[in-house]
Amino acid sequence: MDPFRLTSKKVLTLVMVIDKEQQKILLGYKKRGFGAHLWNGFGGKVEPGETPQQGALRELEEEAGITAKPEGFQKAGLLLFLFENDPVGLETHVYKAYSYQGQIRECDEMRPQWFNFADIPYDQMWEDDRIWLPILLKEQAPFFGRMYFKRRPLEESVPDQLTNLSTSTSTTSTAATTATTTITTASATPVVVETNSSTPIASLSKTMTATSFTPGQPKSGPFTMFEYHIEQNLLAPPKEIALDGTIASFEN
Numbered sequence: 432m433d434p435f436r437l438t439s440k441k442v443l444t445l446v447m448v449i450d451k452e453q454q455k456i457l458l459g460y461k462k463r464g465f466g467a468h469l470w471n472g473f474g475g476k477v478e479p480g481e482t483p484q485q486g487a488l489r490e491l492e493e494e495a496g497i498t499a500k501p502e503g504f505q506k507a508g509l510l511l512f513l514f515e516n517d518p519v520g521l522e523t524h525v526y527k528a529y530s531y532q533g534q535i536r537e538c539d540e541m542r543p544q545w546f547n548f549a550d551i552p553y554d555q556m557w558e559d560d561r562i563w564l565p566i567l568l569k570e571q572a573p574f575f576g577r578m579y580f581k582r583r584p585l586e587e588s589v590p591d592q593l594t595n596l597s598t599s600t601s602t603t604s605t606a607a608t609t610a611t612t613t614i615t616t617a618s619a620t621p622v623v624v625e626t627n628s629s630t631p632i633a634s635l636s637k638t639m640t641a642t643s644f645t646p647g648q649p650k651s652g653p654f655t656m657f658e659y660h661i662e663q664n665l666l667a668p669p670k671e672i673a674l675d676g677t678i679a680s681f682e683n
């Protein structure tokens with residue numbers, strides 16, 4: 432039985448507020464709930480009757496006290512978080528907010544703080560953030576990621592960064608150009624990931640397995656990411672993920 436088989440999903444949002452001129456990002460220190468004691472963007476569950484975009488704007492107001500201006504508000508990508516032996520996936524719609532109105536303020540759930548791009552506290556964030564946040568900050572085209580978590584601690588000896596990588600890139604000519612890169616660590620078994628070449632996208636697809644790409648478990652999180660898959664440079668942001676983990680539709 433596949434421990435990552437999904438039977439349903441929850442729809443969540445995440446907003447990253449960015450000051451392009453100052454090269455800073457606004458993060459919130461989560462004081463309680465899921466992901467407590469980690470720095471993160473602002474977001475939460477989409478409520479019945481809301482679109483993900485409406486849910487994202489509401490959560491930003493509730494958690495940081497500010498209203499994103501429509502002209503600076505964009506969808507950056509879609510992430511699916513999967514947890515071992517949990518059949519409910521978290522479909523998370525990620526947005527960028529480049530301008531806002533209102534006064535940033537702390538609430539009972541989040542303590543906001545600006546960080547220079549160079550000082551983002553990745554070791555106190557969800558482990559997957561170091562994979563996709565740099566893509567978002569470089570203002571690259573939309574991305575789609577699947578992040579697989581297990582409930583076990585990482586060992587102290589895990590190296591700080593990628594080591595002994597073997598990389599292969601292949602390009603196939605279909606309706607769109609699809610480059611597939613598989614990265615594996617020396618100690619891990621490569622995972623083969625299929626990139627759906629019939630979708631109208633040009634993407635760079637990366638998969639990585641095993642335990643050697645982060646410095647350790649987030650300080651308070653009980654989860655360890657052991658594998659991820661990311662597709663970049665999509666022509667449009669994904670709108671919905673199917674329960675088999677593939678992109679079901681794109682935003683118009």
Ligand SMILES: Nc1nc2c([nH]c(=O)n2[C@H]2C[C@H](O)[C@@H](COP(=O)(O)OP(=O)(O)OP(=O)(O)O)O2)c(=O)[nH]1
Pocket residue numbers: 443444445463464465466471472473474475476477512521523540557558559560578
């Ligand atoms: N950066 C990052 N954010 C994540 C990860 N996993 C994950 O659920 N999130 C985000 C998505 C949501 O914004 C938030 C979890 O939503 P939640 O519903 O538990 O949020 P909440 O405690 O604020 O609850 P609520 O306001 O909806 O009632 O954490 C992750 O791996 N990385």
